[in-house]
Amino acid sequence: MDYIIILIAAVFVNNIVLSQFLGICPFLGVSNKVSTSVGMSGAVLFVMTIATMATYLLHQYILVPAGLDYLRTITFILVIAALVQMVEIILKKVSPPLYQALGVFLPLITTNCAVLGVAILALGLEGGSLLKAVFFAVANSIGFALALIVFASIREYLELANIPKGMKGVPINLLVAGLLSLAFLGFTGLV
């Protein structure tokens, strides 16, 4: 039951992008095509899950026993940066086409606040365990994917629309994101 609540809360009620404002950069930057946004979502799912697992273990078994909790930010960002580098190397070897599509965006994941944000938020979960933290990361990346892909498909239609000159580009995208966020506000109180 706990897990179902985590899933619904992370995907709909507290959507990581639309109501918590984490990962806005890729949300606005990589959303002009549905295909690239799917790839980006996959990369985030992968990195976020592994990163949360690694940082959770690091925090639980090294930082807390040693009383080094204040080093949390520094160590977490280092672990994430190293992981991203690893994912980049593995992708280059295993799936060159995917690397071609995502190569530019992978370094961006390091500075994707969603990854670091979820890693930190996962520490504060009620009755936390490793399994719960990982599940939380997966649920949040599904939420990220949902927001990104829906937004990208709206943007594909926007290209055909007749938009006033001053609103073209960033403003209209922000406005669409606002309306999307308004729609997600409707899920408030679901859990």
Next chain:
Amino acid sequence: MAEKMNQTQNFLKGIVKENPVFVMLLGMCPTLGVTSSAFNGLGMGVATLFVLLMSNIVVSLVKSQIPSKVRIPAFIIIIASFVTIVEMVLEAFIPFLYEQLGIFIPLIVVNCLILGRAEAFASKNNLMSSILDALGMGLGFVIALTMLGAVREILGSGSLFELKFVSENANTFILFILPPGAFIALAYLTVLFNKISIKTS
């Protein structure tokens, strides 16, 4: 004279022409996430300004010592150290703001504005220009966040810097202090900003 001109431009570019929020769209997460009131926006802006200034200074000083292959991780460690300092100082002295900003304080470390300036400017320029660049960009960020915070607070709760100017039970436009309001307010502010900067240039 030309040198002085350049330095002034170097400082001013961050405020209007290359404003990090309205023009370059950097650091959007804190911009949208903490600006439900003008005070929060100002607090976040100043915290970011401090980290940006310190990291630009340090990066500019040690740039020749860092091998270019590991420069990004090195920059991130420098930035993360200052973020940790800010985190501790805020928790000790301004606990109210610490609680309001919450998760967005450790997230200053992944603000693309800071890493962007370290990589694009401080690692290539001398100390003085890097300081001016950081101050200009940082002030541009502070102004943008405070403006967005002020607009949202005025519309959403009918107050500015906690000073209420409507009666207690007046109907305010609550949407603007909720998440969708952040996107919508920023969209219209960007339009306004584009209009002004096109006119002046």
